[in-house]
Amino acid sequence: MIKYLYFLFICLIFANCTLTDSEQPLPAYLEITDVNIATNQFQGEPTHKITDVWAYADNQLLGVFELPCKIPILTNGETTDFLIFPGFRNNGERSRSFTYNVMDQLRFTETLAAGDIIQKSLTFSYKDEAKFDFVEGFEGGSHIFTRELDENENSRIITTTEDKKSGTQSGKISLTEENPLISVASIFDYNRIDNAGLDSYFEMDYKNDVPFFVGALYQQEGQLISQPLIVLNPSDEWNKIYIDFTSILSSPVIDNYSVYITSDIATLAESSGTIYLDNLKFVHL
Numbered sequence: 001m002i003k004y005l006y007f008l009f010i011c012l013i014f015a016n017c018t019l020t021d022s023e024q025p026l027p028a029y030l031e032i033t034d035v036n037i038a039t040n041q042f043q044g045e046p047t048h049k050i051t052d053v054w055a056y057a058d059n060q061l062l063g064v065f066e067l068p069c070k071i072p073i074l075t076n077g078e079t080t081d082f083l084i085f086p087g088f089r090n091n092g093e094r095s096r097s098f099t100y101n102v103m104d105q106l107r108f109t110e111t112l113a114a115g116d117i118i119q120k121s122l123t124f125s126y127k128d129e130a131k132f133d134f135v136e137g138f139e140g141g142s143h144i145f146t147r148e149l150d151e152n153e154n155s156r157i158i159t160t161t162e163d164k165k166s167g168t169q170s171g172k173i174s175l176t177e178e179n180p181l182i183s184v185a186s187i188f189d190y191n192r193i194d195n196a197g198l199d200s201y202f203e204m205d206y207k208n209d210v211p212f213f214v215g216a217l218y219q220q221e222g223q224l225i226s227q228p229l230i231v232l233n234p235s236d237e238w239n240k241i242y243i244d245f246t247s248i249l250s251s252p253v254i255d256n257y258s259v260y261i262t263s264d265i266a267t268l269a270e271s272s273g274t275i276y277l278d279n280l281k282f283v284h285l
Contacts, residue, residue, distance in 0.1 A: 027072035028112035030055070030082065031119045035067055037103070038125045044135040045166040045279050047205055049240040050124065052087030052097040059083075064097050075112045082108050086124045091230055092241045100242070101199045102130045102283050126283065133190045133282040138164075138171040145171065145280070149183035149217075149226070149260060157184060157261075157277065165205040165238045165278035173275040175210065175265045183226075185217045185260035190282070192218070192254045200245040200284035202259050207238045210273030212263035216248050219255040226260055238278075245282075 032053060039046045055062040055071050057080050064087060065071055073080060085105045087097040099105075103124045110118050136143050138159045145157050157171040164170035173182055202214065215228035230243055249257060259282060265273045 025074055026114040028075050028114055028116040029118070030071040030073060030110065030112075031117055032065070032067060032069050032071070032084075032122060033119050034121050035086070036121070036123045038123050042135070043126055043132060044137055044281050047166055047240060047279050048124075049242070050086045050088055050100070053122070054085035054087055054097070054099055056083040056085075057081070066097075070117070073112055075114065077111065077113045079109050079111045082106075082110065084108075084122060088242055090242065090244050092232075100201075102126055102201065102285060127285070129285060130283055131194065131285070133284070134186060134188070134280070136171075136186075136280040137167055138169045138278060139167050143171060144186050144188060145184050145261065147185040147187045147258070147260075149185055149262070150181050152179060152181065155179040155182040157182075160276075163207065163276050165207075165276075167278070171277040171280075173212075173261075173263070173273075173277070175263060175270075175273040175275075177271050180266040181262075181264045183260065183262040186258040186282075189219070189256035189258050192249050192257055194284075197250045198246070198285040200249050201282070202243040202245060203240070203279065203281040203283065204243070205238055205240050205278040206232060206276065207235055208232065208273075208275040209234050209236075210263060210265055210268060210270055210275065212261060212275055214243055215260050215262070216245060216257055217260040218248075218257040220251075220253050226262075228262075238276075240279075245284075 035050045037046045037048045052064055052066050054064050062071055083105055085099040086103050088100045090098045104127050157173055159169045160172040161169050211231050211233050213228045213231050215226055217226050
């Protein structure tokens with residue numbers, strides 16, 4: 001459970017009041033009921049996994065709150081300026097929230113009296129300066145993840161309508177005893193200098209019954225190197241993850257890069273495996 005710094009501050013104030021103290025302050029509450037994102041035609045489907053908000057009031061940090069939430073505000077009835085940042089779990093970490101800096105924060109004002117509860121539904125958008133190297137929703141007959149790294153075209157990502165996160169299709173990987181390994185990458189390489197040292201994330205919706213790896217494929221001093229970044233364990237339901245490429249792409253020796261996906265059921269002693277993918281995006285500042 002995330003600790004709410006501002007809430008603890010209010011509790012300390014209450015602790016200094018007696019039960020009969022008629023002057024003890026009553027907070028107002030900003031209740032965030034739900035969060036969505038908005039995308040344009042070049043940014044893909046508006047799926048997200050914003051789990052928290054970083055809330056400021058009149059330039060003071062109130063705390064980090066897990067959604068949905070009720071944020072206590074000490075007020076005397078004056079107008080309060082709110083600044084809300086979208087929070088997410090970097091690489092799927094559960095213990096720590098980060099602000100998703102490729103999206104804009106929200107600013108608004110509210111006039112709150114003690115005891116008031118104001119409900120808000122928030123919609124975040126990508127920043128105007130956010131760049132998308134690719135957006136792959138598997139909605140056509142072809143897709144960009146066709147670069148074979150395992151030299152076996154029988155293990156590949158196909159489009160399917162049998163299960164999807166959004167739209168009408170998704171990408172499907174089927175692994176068997178005859179074809180236990182897949183290792184594929186996006187067909188295009190991207191110039192590291194375009195986002196060196198800036199926030200860089202690979203977004204992905206997925207559903208899988210066997211683990212698979214996602215990593216960076218890059219050129220370094222003329223050599224092609226594959227660097228696994230995360231392993232995604234089986235998920236019975238559609239899940240979303242934000243995979244952080246920022247650190248690895250900050251290296252000045254890397255020229256071009258792409259994203260690769262790999263799984264090998266032979267090493268897992270599995271006879272078959274299925275992986276569904278949807279809404280793959282590489283976004284950076």
